[in-house]
């Protein structure tokens with residue numbers, strides 16, 4: 001028996017009054033309840049819905065929508081299900097009925113990039129609406145948002161149609177779903193290109209209000225029970241004097257705290273919120289450039305890539321956001337020479353100039369940084385080799401082998417890299433042993449994979465950007481024009497959004 005028969009056969013007797021809808025409408029209602037998280041598909045059995053669950057789902061939906069609670073698919077409920085809304089689910093906070101928190105950025109100074117603009121609104125007006133959307137949140141919480149016109153940004157706004165190569169969620173043409181966004185710390189905010197985006201009029205869909213709602217998600221808020229809240233799932237239309245609802249404000253302040261007067265002064269100066277370092281940060285690197293200072297297979301098997309003042313994680317499905325190095329490892333400078341984690345000791349060593357830092361997880365061990373004195377300063381790279389449980393340090397054409405737990409006689413070092421590692425370049429920019437038990441060397445835009453005999457495998461070097469950083473091959477016209485011009489191609493092409501592109505593990 002399929003669910004439709006179940007619905008008609010079992011639910012009908014429970015909902016006799018006013019039940020004059022056809023199967024197509026039931027169908028639409030159930031898929032709505034499923035899509036927005038009111039109804040869960042049972043794990044086993046195809047589409048085997050319990051009619052009581054459907055009634056309960058309708059009841060919750062009616063309550064959340066401020067409708068008379070009947071548990072029946074009445075006219076008001078059907079109309080409400082057709083209202084334009086956000087594409088995200090409604091897993092409301094059923095305990096407190098307050099705002100729901102979905103995640104949080106570990107920093108409060110965020111960058112954003114507008115990758116393209118809607119075609120029916122003047123770029124100037126559209127940009128103004130998007131910038132104001134950020135302002136609603138930065139007015140009530142100690143958050144700052146800085147626009148970047150190129151390279152990586154924490155929050156990336158773009159418009160796409162029914163399908164996008166760069167997004168796993170489809171849009172549905174004009175009406176219904178208007179936009180969707182990722183929760184922290186992913187940062188994608190997408191608008192349905194097929195809507196009539198407007199500003200300052202009751203016609204169409206107000207870009208500013210929808211953008212503010214989606215930014216709420218991007219900052220970590222879920223949907224609110226309060227129909228008047230910005231974070232309510234349904235779009236209630238243009239409001240000339242739009243303001244955040246107290247529930248929206250309470251939600252964002254639960255995540256990031258209240259905006260204090262002192263912090264207000266800082267807003268323009270972009271002071272890093274965590275572990276300020278005295279120097280200005282270097283520009284955010286583009287992970288797709290392929291250039292690296294260091295690579296690290298850290299605790300819990302996490303892969304970190306370092307460049308300049310920034311570090312990001314590399315996963316099978318995409319890249320994590322870029323963090324200041326000092327935001328993760330307190331007291332650690334950027335522009336590192338080398339990094340290595342040893343599962344044997346749990347120590348992570350970082351090298352820069354003539355200094356070495358040692359952390360366990362993200363905690364600096366007492367007495368560090370220390371001066372490097374038995375190996376040369378300005379190392380190129382470092383790796384841990386699980387087969388002999390030693391740390392290897394590289395500089396120029398030479399290497400040192402170091403036992404972390406025993407006094408090491410370095411008098412025979414450095415030895416030529418080529419004596420132990422075959423087919424790899426001198427002066428690597430980074431090196432590591434990875435989860436697959438292989439050793440990797442990185443230099444410039446290329447990397448080499450070594451077999452267990454430490455010999456570079458056939459088919460290498462390969463491209464770091466494509467195989468590690470999830471970047472698509474660059475084309476000359478893939479960067480959107482800056483200055484508010486409408487870009488015809490999605491700037492997203494330079495970045496693969498997590499979850500959308502299958503990771504080709506380096507072979």
Ligand SMILES: [Ca+2]
Nearest residue numbers: 173175177192
């Ligand atoms: Ca739509």
Ligand SMILES: [Ca+2]
Nearest residue numbers: 293337380429
């Ligand atoms: Ca290096």
Ligand SMILES: [Zn+2]
Nearest residue numbers: 086087088233
């Ligand atoms: Zn939403």
Ligand SMILES: [Zn+2]
Nearest residue numbers: 160167169190
């Ligand atoms: Zn999308």
